[in-house]
Amino acid sequence: MDLAASLSLVAPEVLLSASGLVLLLVAAWAGDKSARAISYIGVALLAVCAFLAAPALCGGAMGADTVAFGGQLRVDAFAVFAKLLIYAASGMTLLVAPAYFERAGAMRAEFPVLILFATVGMGIMVSATDLLALYIGLELNSLAAYVLAAFLRNDGRSAEAGLKYFVLGALASGILLFGMSLTYGFTGTTHFDGIRAALTGEMSMGALFGLIFVLAGLAFKISAVPFHMWTPDVYEGAPTPVTAFFASAPKVAALALAMRVALDAFGTQAAAWQQIVIFAALASIIVGALGAIGQINIKRLLAYSSINNVGFLLIGLATGTQQGASAMLVYLVIYVAMTVGGFVAVLMLKDADGTPVEGIPEIAGLSRTRPLIALCLAAVMFSLAGIPPLFGFWGKFVVFQAAVDAGMIPLAAIGIAASVIGAFYYLKVVKVMYFDEPADVVKGTSDWAHWALLVVSALFISPLGYLLTKWMGELADKAAAALFFAA
Amino acid sequence: MIHAIAFYLFATLVVASAALVILARNPVHSVLWLILAFFNAAGLMVLVGAEFIAMLLVIVYVGAVAVLFLFVVMMLDIDFAELRAGFIRNFPLGMLIALVLLAELVLGIGAYKAGVIHLGTPDGMAAPLVGRSNIESIGALLYSKYLFLFESAGLILLVAMIGAIVLTHRERKDTRTQNISKQVSRRPDEATVNTKPEVGKGVQL
Numbered sequence: 001m002d003l004a005a006s007l008s009l010v011a012p013e014v015l016l017s018a019s020g021l022v023l024l025l026v027a028a029w030a031g032d033k034s035a036r037a038i039s040y041i042g043v044a045l046l047a048v049c050a051f052l053a054a055p056a057l058c059g060g061a062m063g064a065d066t067v068a069f070g071g072q073l074r075v076d077a078f079a080v081f082a083k084l085l086i087y088a089a090s091g092m093t094l095l096v097a098p099a100y101f102e103r104a105g106a107m108r109a110e111f112p113v114l115i116l117f118a119t120v121g122m123g124i125m126v127s128a129t130d131l132l133a134l135y136i137g138l139e140l141n142s143l144a145a146y147v148l149a150a151f152l153r154n155d156g157r158s159a160e161a162g163l164k165y166f167v168l169g170a171l172a173s174g175i176l177l178f179g180m181s182l183t184y185g186f187t188g189t190t191h192f193d194g195i196r197a198a199l200t201g202e203m204s205m206g207a208l209f210g211l212i213f214v215l216a217g218l219a220f221k222i223s224a225v226p227f228h229m230w231t232p233d234v235y236e237g238a239p240t241p242v243t244a245f246f247a248s249a250p251k252v253a254a255l256a257l258a259m260r261v262a263l264d265a266f267g268t269q270a271a272a273w274q275q276i277v278i279f280a281a282l283a284s285i286i287v288g289a290l291g292a293i294g295q296i297n298i299k300r301l302l303a304y305s306s307i308n309n310v311g312f313l314l315i316g317l318a319t320g321t322q323q324g325a326s327a328m329l330v331y332l333v334i335y336v337a338m339t340v341g342g343f344v345a346v347l348m349l350k351d352a353d354g355t356p357v358e359g360i361p362e363i364a365g366l367s368r369t370r371p372l373i374a375l376c377l378a379a380v381m382f383s384l385a386g387i388p389p390l391f392g393f394w395g396k397f398v399v400f401q402a403a404v405d406a407g408m409i410p411l412a413a414i415g416i417a418a419s420v421i422g423a424f425y426y427l428k429v430v431k432v433m434y435f436d437e438p439a440d441v442v443k444g445t446s447d448w449a450h451w452a453l454l455v456v457s458a459l460f461i462s463p464l465g466y467l468l469t470k471w472m473g474e475l476a477d478k479a480a481a482a483l484f485f486a487a
Numbered sequence: 488m489i490h491a492i493a494f495y496l497f498a499t500l501v502v503a504s505a506a507l508v509i510l511a512r513n514p515v516h517s518v519l520w521l522i523l524a525f526f527n528a529a530g531l532m533v534l535v536g537a538e539f540i541a542m543l544l545v546i547v548y549v550g551a552v553a554v555l556f557l558f559v560v561m562m563l564d565i566d567f568a569e570l571r572a573g574f575i576r577n578f579p580l581g582m583l584i585a586l587v588l589l590a591e592l593v594l595g596i597g598a599y600k601a602g603v604i605h606l607g608t609p610d611g612m613a614a615p616l617v618g619r620s621n622i623e624s625i626g627a628l629l630y631s632k633y634l635f636l637f638e639s640a641g642l643i644l645l646v647a648m649i650g651a652i653v654l655t656h657r658e659r660k661d662t663r664t665q666n667i668s669k670q671v672s673r674r675p676d677e678a679t680v681n682t683k684p685e686v687g688k689g690v691q692l
Contacts, residue, residue: 147650
């Protein structure tokens with residue numbers, strides 16, 4: 001395949017990189033007062049990229065036409081599905097961030113540029129079919145993420161979050177690289193197709209170690225137990241728009257990457273990784289549910305909730321079937337909507353001085369002082385708990401359905417039991433908001449972008465979302481088919 | 488024969504000095520052991536015929552380590568007088584390492600002249616271009632097959648640079664910086680005034 005065809009496949013990445021560079025120059029000359037304008041231009045660019053990429057998903061692109069740069073990237077329907085979600089989550093961050101940082105007096109014009117570069121990295125991650133492309137995409141995304149976590153550099157917690165994320169992220173990258181070098185050493189290639197072909201039959205000890213290290217490195221990036229320690233601290237310390245970003249876009253990218261690595265590169269050795277994924281799934285669900293119970297900071301609570309959700313997503317991966325992959329993608333869409341809704345609601349909680357309110361006791365009686373925010377937050381909590389009329393239930397339902405169809409009934413049963421534990425702390429937040437005496441802390445008004453995103457995501461996770469199930473299911477099936485066609 | 492001797496010498500020293508990097512109590516010593524480790528790794532690269540990577544290791548890593556060394560010296564409280572006091576005592580060890588390095592140079596060059604070690608047969612695009620040097624082969628790969636990833640790696644470095652600037656650069660309002668255009672556009676008649684004050688009277692400024 002010639003260079004022009006390859007470049008047209010990665011057109012969204014090329015467009016985002018080039019315009020990121022131009023916007024960086026604008027940021028350097030126009031200064032921080034241009035930050036808001038650059039953010040909105042960034043949103044527009046992401047929308048353009050989504051339109052550039054979307055046809056491949058609707059057409060269910062797969063096969064040789066989607067392979068770019070001699071097999072380093074594969075821009076098939078699966079990659080595009082993940083990319084669209086990532087663009088949506090990045091655009092959401094760019095919309096909500098200016099109001100938050102302006103209030104803190106820390107809006108810098110580099111913020112939207114870093115988000116755009118991180119998005120380029122995630123685009124490479126989800127389409128990577130080569131260990132080198134995988135690593136470069138991952139690092140591009142992670143490096144921007146470390147800076148974003150520490151973006152409020154005068155705030156001790158933000159600096160701590162950045163440092164912690166950086167040190168542990170570097171360790172995880174090291175583990176991943178070690179695994180990749182072992183895999184390369186024992187298979188003689190970095191192409192996923194080549195690895196797959198080399199790993200048929202009995203797996204050697206060295207290749208098994210490589211597989212385990214690669215999965216461990218990826219488990220860190222998706223914050224699956226037992227590599228989740230950093231999540232609550234980083235989510236709590238990072239500025240809230242950045243936390244919303246971390247909980248949505250990079251998670252989608254890393255999970256899509258893990259799916260590709262497990263189902264494509266190591267697809268012939270499913271027995272070797274399935275038990276690891278099953279363990280990580282169950283441990284994430286249980287630790288996420290139990291860890292959240294004692295939290296009084298709502299960002300920490302949402303951090304444990306994201307660990308918990310990763311567990312449910314990994315159940316889909318553990319099945320190793322096309323139906324499981326499709327279920328994961330549906331769950332991911334709903335998860336991103338719930339995360340956006342939850343964090344935007346948290347962003348809108350601030351006291352009379354405009355200081356963010358993050359403590360759960362402080363939002364007591366919110367239903368009487370700010371009824372609409374309370375209603376949306378309650379919808380998010382019910383949805384995260386997977387209570388039927390809300391859309392969060394559908395995500396859990398398709399994942400468990402896939403697990404049952406794959407004959408993993410004990411896994412599904414334990415997952416359902418553990419989701420009941422999770423319901424406890426989600427409902428506790430609702431109880432505090434609706435039945436406790438008003439603490440009367442939350443004051444102030446919010447930006448139009450916050451309201452718009454909150455209402456859109458609340459409508460998406462409301463029972464109205466079920467109107468989309470057929471359409472979403474079809475797209476997810478196309479994406480999963482593309483993933484398995486390659487494999 | 489010379490290959491095997493050179494290989495085991497380099498390999499042993501890489502492992503030994505890497506162990507000493509983490510075992511040395513003094514951070515300055517750690518840094519010095521690290522340089523030795525890199526130097527020996529470069530030797531291994533020479534043995535397999537990758538001269539370019541060997542040179543990169545020496546130039547980039549040993550150069551970077553020199554910078555790291557500066558950081559260690561600046562950030563940690565190290566008594567250099569005490570370090571220097573051990574010079575005579577450690578002189579034999581220093582001479583020993585110097586001798587080993589000399590032996591390595593001789594052996595390494597000897598082994599390189601005797602032809603490189605063949606690590607299996609590379610195939611397809613990975614095979615070196617016949618009649619081209621390492622640098623040409625790497626360049627041909629980087630700018631054709633790996634073009635996209637190479638450019639993306641450049642983007643990573645850019646992000647790292649933006650990050651460092653965003654996190655550390657502060658605009659200080661209280662410092663007086665040089666404004667060159669203002670300096671250049673000053674005119675002499677605005678800058679100085681020629682007055683002849685009378686005796687006993689003040690000057691109006």
